[in-house]
Amino acid sequence: MRKLIAGNWKMNGLISSQAEIEALRGLTGEATCDIVVCPPFTLIDRAVERAKDSNLVIGAQDCHAQQSGAHTGDVSAEMLADIGARYVILGHSERRVSYGEDDEIVHAKAVAAHRAGLIAIVCVGETRHERDEGRAIEVVGEQLAESIPEGATGANLIIAYEPVWAIGTGLVPTNKQIEEVHAAIRHMLEEWLGDDGHSVKILYGGSVKASNAAAIFGLRNVDGALVGGASLKASEFAGIISAAF
Ligand code: 13P
Numbered sequence: 001m002r003k004l005i006a007g008n009w010k011m012n013g014l015i016s017s018q019a020e021i022e023a024l025r026g027l028t029g030e031a032t033c034d035i036v037v038c039p040p041f042t043l044i045d046r047a048v049e050r051a052k053d054s055n056l057v058i059g060a061q062d063c064h065a066q067q068s069g070a071h072t073g074d075v076s077a078e079m080l081a082d083i084g085a086r087y088v089i090l091g092h093s094e095r096r097v098s099y100g101e102d103d104e105i106v107h108a109k110a111v112a113a114h115r116a117g118l119i120a121i122v123c124v125g126e127t128r129h130e131r132d133e134g135r136a137i138e139v140v141g142e143q144l145a146e147s148i149p150e151g152a153t154g155a156n157l158i159i160a161y162e163p164v165w166a167i168g169t170g171l172v173p174t175n176k177q178i179e180e181v182h183a184a185i186r187h188m189l190e191e192w193l194g195d196d197g198h199s200v201k202i203l204y205g206g207s208v209k210a211s212n213a214a215a216i217f218g219l220r221n222v223d224g225a226l227v228g229g230a231s232l233k234a235s236e237f238a239g240i241i242s243a244a245f
Contacts, residue, residue, distance in 0.1 A: 003033040003217060003244040004158065004201050004224035006121060007231025008061060008089055013039050021050045023234035028055035033224065033244035036087050037231065041075055048084035059087030059121070062095060065108035067115070077109075077116035088113050089121045089226070091147060093164045103146035111149045114156050121158045121226065122147055123205070124185075128165035136163070136177075137184045144188055154199025159185055160226040166206025168228060175219055178204055182221035210239025217244055 013020075021037065028035050038059040039047050047058045064074035080088060090113065091106035106122060113120040124143040126136040140161065148157065161181050166172055173181075182202050190197035204216055205226030216222055224244065231237045 001199070001201060001223050004036065004203065005033055005237075005241050005244055006036040006038060006059065006087070006089075006158075006160075006203065006224070006226045007237055008092070008205075008226055008228050009037070009039045009043075009232060010061070010094070010228060011040060012232055013043050015043070015046070017043065018046055018050055020232070020234045021047045021056070024237065025051055025054045025056045027234070027238050027241055031055065031241055031244075033241060035241060038087065038089055044080065044085050045083045057086050058084065059089065059119075060085045061089045061092065063088050063090070063109055063112055063116075063118075065105070065112045067112070077112040077118055081116040081118055085118065087119045087121055087158075089123065089160070091143070092123045093125055093162060093167060097164075103143055106143075106147040107149055110147060110152075110157075114149060114151060119156050119158060120149075120152075121160050121203070123160045123162050123226070125162040125164050125166075125206070131163065131165065136181060140181055140185065141188055144185065145192075148192065152193060152200070153196045154201070158201045158203060159189070160203040160205045161185060162205035162226060168207070170207050172207050172212060172216075175215065178216065178222065179219050182219065186221045208240060210236060210243065213240040213243035 036057045060080045063077040090109045095101045110120045124140045126139040130139045201223035203224045203226045208225045
């Protein structure tokens with residue numbers, strides 16, 4: 001499967017950060033993987049303009065479940081599609097923790113993403129405590145079972161396995177731990193989606209850097225990465241992109 005490397009800028013980036021988009025655009029010509037950047041809402045429009053006529057694709061970091069209405073401060077999937085976003089990250093652990101987003105909300109947002117024609121990147125992952133209790137696969141399985149919408153296919157759904165304890169900490173699970181969880185996710189997807197379950201990309205996320213990317217990309221059922229901190233500088237992100245094959 002062709003690998004996908006997605007950058008999640010989180011709450012980072014000003015108009016001046018367009019230089020990074022410009023630099024990334026330059027990289028996509030030769031890349032052998034798909035490259036997606038998800039800047040904050042404020043930069044999506046500009047990033048889409050910058051990425052025009054290149055293989056760089058722009059996504060968002062969240063959306064509301066409703067199409068429009070009295071939801072102060074929110075942005076709908078239709079609005080994102082309207083300005084040219086093609087992907088949307090949903091259920092990131094930072095949103096689950098900070099905004100109490102549960103699987104039901106993530107499910108509703110994934111339905112909205114599909115309604116608007118966006119590709120949903122649904123994030124799942126266990127906490128340190130849950131892993132220590134031996135419940136990582138159980139927790140991830142529950143999150144998936146409750147958040148994947150009807151009609152999900154390899155063309156409109158991506159799963160990102162992001163252990164909460166590995167995000168922004170420099171800690172990375174062992175190769176065996178990553179392979180175990182990715183294999184379990186693949187198995188569940190095949191069970192629920194049939195043939196489509198083979199083609200849903202499963203990304204790994206959590207402290208991916210240029211120095212560990214090649215080893216992670218070599219693992220079974222790892223179809224790319226969702227990268228936070230190391231996606232903010234195009235030069236660093238380039239090292240991760242070049243490790244994908
Ligand atoms: P880091 O790559 O900074 O650990 O963040 C991962 C992440 O949360 C991507 O969504």
